[in-house]
Amino acid sequence: MSSERKLMSGNEAVALGAKHAGCALGVGYPGTPSTEILENYSKLEDCKAQWSPNEKVALEVGIGVAFAGTRTLVTMKHVGVNVAADPLFTVAYTGVTGGMVLAVADDPGMASSQNEQDSRNYARAAGVPMLEPADSQEAYEMTKLAFEISERWNQPVILRLCTRVCHSKTIVVPSDSKDVPPANYVRDIKERVMIPAYARPAHKKLRAKLADMENWNCTEGPNPIIGNGSRLGIIANGVAALHAQEAAPDAKVLKLGMVYPLPMKAILEFIDSVDDCLIVEEGDPFIQTEVQAAGGKVRPRMERYRYGELNVPRVKRIVDGDDSEEAAPPRGKPPQLCDGCPHRASFQLLKNIGCTITGDIGCYTLSVLPPFETMDTCICMGGSIGIGLGMRHVLPEDQARKVVSVIGDGTFMHSGLTGVAEMVYNRPKYGHVIVILDNGTTAMTGLQEHPGTGKSLTHIPTGKTVSLETTCEAMGVDNVVILDPSRETEAFEQAVKDAMASDDLTVIIARRPCILAVVRDAKFERGETVR
Ligand SMILES: Cc1ncc(C[n+]2csc(CCOP(=O)(O)OP(=O)(O)O)c2C)c(N)n1
Numbered sequence: 458m459s460s461e462r463k464l465m466s467g468n469e470a471v472a473l474g475a476k477h478a479g480c481a482l483g484v485g486y487p488g489t490p491s492t493e494i495l496e497n498y499s500k501l502e503d504c505k506a507q508w509s510p511n512e513k514v515a516l517e518v519g520i521g522v523a524f525a526g527t528r529t530l531v532t533m534k535h536v537g538v539n540v541a542a543d544p545l546f547t548v549a550y551t552g553v554t555g556g557m558v559l560a561v562a563d564d565p566g567m568a569s570s571q572n573e574q575d576s577r578n579y580a581r582a583a584g585v586p587m588l589e590p591a592d593s594q595e596a597y598e599m600t601k602l603a604f605e606i607s608e609r610w611n612q613p614v615i616l617r618l619c620t621r622v623c624h625s626k627t628i629v630v631p632s633d634s635k636d637v638p639p640a641n642y643v644r645d646i647k648e649r650v651m652i653p654a655y656a657r658p659a660h661k662k663l664r665a666k667l668a669d670m671e672n673w674n675c676t677e678g679p680n681p682i683i684g685n686g687s688r689l690g691i692i693a694n695g696v697a698a699l700h701a702q703e704a705a706p707d708a709k710v711l712k713l714g715m716v717y718p719l720p721m722k723a724i725l726e727f728i729d730s731v732d733d734c735l736i737v738e739e740g741d742p743f744i745q746t747e748v749q750a751a752g753g754k755v756r757p758r759m760e761r762y763r764y765g766e767l768n769v770p771r772v773k774r775i776v777d778g779d780d781s782e783e784a785a786p787p788r789g790k791p792p793q794l795c796d797g798c799p800h801r802a803s804f805q806l807l808k809n810i811g812c813t814i815t816g817d818i819g820c821y822t823l824s825v826l827p828p829f830e831t832m833d834t835c836i837c838m839g840g841s842i843g844i845g846l847g848m849r850h851v852l853p854e855d856q857a858r859k860v861v862s863v864i865g866d867g868t869f870m871h872s873g874l875t876g877v878a879e880m881v882y883n884r885p886k887y888g889h890v891i892v893i894l895d896n897g898t899t900a901m902t903g904l905q906e907h908p909g910t911g912k913s914l915t916h917i918p919t920g921k922t923v924s925l926e927t928t929c930e931a932m933g934v935d936n937v938v939i940l941d942p943s944r945e946t947e948a949f950e951q952a953v954k955d956a957m958a959s960d961d962l963t964v965i966i967a968r969r970p971c972i973l974a975v976v977r978d979a980k981f982e983r984g985e986t987v988r
Pocket residue numbers: 486487488489534536537540570571818819820821838864865866867868869896898899900901902
């Protein structure tokens with residue numbers, strides 16, 4: 458083992474762990490708090506990383522790499538797994554040849570997300586083993602372990618992270634490093650083509666592997682018992698286990714590193730070894746439900762601790778059985794669009810016109826807050842178009858004509874294209890209007906490139922740009938108008954009004970770069986280091 462010590466965030470540690478595990482390709486889709494994993498990975502020597510247009514495509518590219526016999530790291534945030542769920546559930550059946558690790562970052566407390574779903578439910582639902590580190594050292598080690606587990610059982614493995622682990626910096630002592638295994642495709646039709654005749658035995662095989670993994674997890678899994686004594690036992694996973702050690706230093710803690718399949722025999726033995734046992738976990742009562750279903754006698758869960766991040770004071774309350782109202786956290790300054798942000802002009806105009814805006818996810822979602830307060834709906838990436846169309850189909854004419862779908866260029870590439878196909882295919886009687894806010898970047902997650910910017914993850918031109926206007930025209934949109942929302946305000950207003958009055962399908966591209974992207978690109982061109 459090397460004596461080198463590095464201060465690293467969990468995201469940096471996952472990137473280094475993947476390099477040291479001999480990963481051939483990193484692929485993913487940006488989303489807080491996962492984004493920096495791939496960005497850091499791309500900066501390591503000989504590490505190739507790329508953004509996909511969305512999480513489903515990222516996972517599919519990863520599956521291709523793993524089918525080709527070499528190792529891949531796929532990254533996304535928790536809600537990204539919803540987008541990638543279709544291939545995820547079936548790759549659990551096919552299994553993989555080369556190691557495949559899916560790093561998923563949850564956001565308990567929703568620092569930067571539209572929900573706080575708990576990815577552990579995906580591990581159980583899809584039957585995919587899951588590891589969960591508590592700090593950067595574990596993030597590094599468990600990334601490597603995840604590749605080993607993946608290749609030992611030929612299954613994809615999820616590495617579940619959370620905001621605290623992704624962004625906090627702790628010491629990492631790196632260990633040995635493996636070479637990238639050469640890619641080599643070996644045909645195995647029955648294992649790879651999931652027609653029902655091959656999928657049925659594949660499902661049974663998956664369940665047998667999971668049972669085998671559970672046995673391994675009971676005897677050799679990364680689940681240390683910390684402390685001794687028999688009065689109070691705490692079962693905890695990830696960062697909650699660190700909080701538990703600090704909140705109850707006299708307790709004996711079973712720290713679960715592999716959270717699916719749970720090492721149930723070891724858990725039940727642990728419960729038997731103490732007088733009183735409780736489970737401390739951030740998010741859903743995942744371990745709690747499984748343990749109780751297996752007959753484990755643990756304290757009941759207090760529902761209030763399902764919400765938000767845990768910390769030492771909150772875990773102290775859990776240990777003390779304190780179910781009283783918690784003090785409200787101090788209110789921070791509400792986020793705002795930057796001064797000079799091109800979205801400002803667009804929302805001012807849409808507000809003046811009195812549109813009903815089915816919105817989407819990006820910096821522009823901030824238009825829901827004062828001074829604009831213009832956005833009417835926001836559900837998921839790409840949702841603006843389908844939701845707008847649904848409203849247009851059923852509303853009376855005067856209300857239908859007011860509905861405008863507003864989406865950013867990054868989100869349009871992620872999941873707006875199929876919305877346009879739907880619009881052209883099932884055309885509402887009074888037409889529809891989509892405004893694409895094209896600021897030339899994925900600003901909200903930290904200025905990432907996408908197929909519409911024509912640049913790679915490392916900001917190098919790819920030679921081809923997926924053009925918004927050409928794509929919309931080719932898909933059958935009647936009118937495509939391109940305007941600068943800050944400089945051509947009158948023309949923009951007229952274009953929106955004309956589109957709302959007509960029965961046509963219109964896409965208005967409000968094109969003006971994000972001011973932070975302009976600064977970043979200028980630095981990049983000068984050869985300065987950029988994120
Ligand atoms: C399924 C999913 N993946 C990733 C994210 C993280 N995310 C939030 S907004 C956004 C894209 C924003 O880009 P764009 O639409 O171009 O708007 P901008 O922020 O540039 O205004 C992403 C990737 C998410 N919320 N949901």
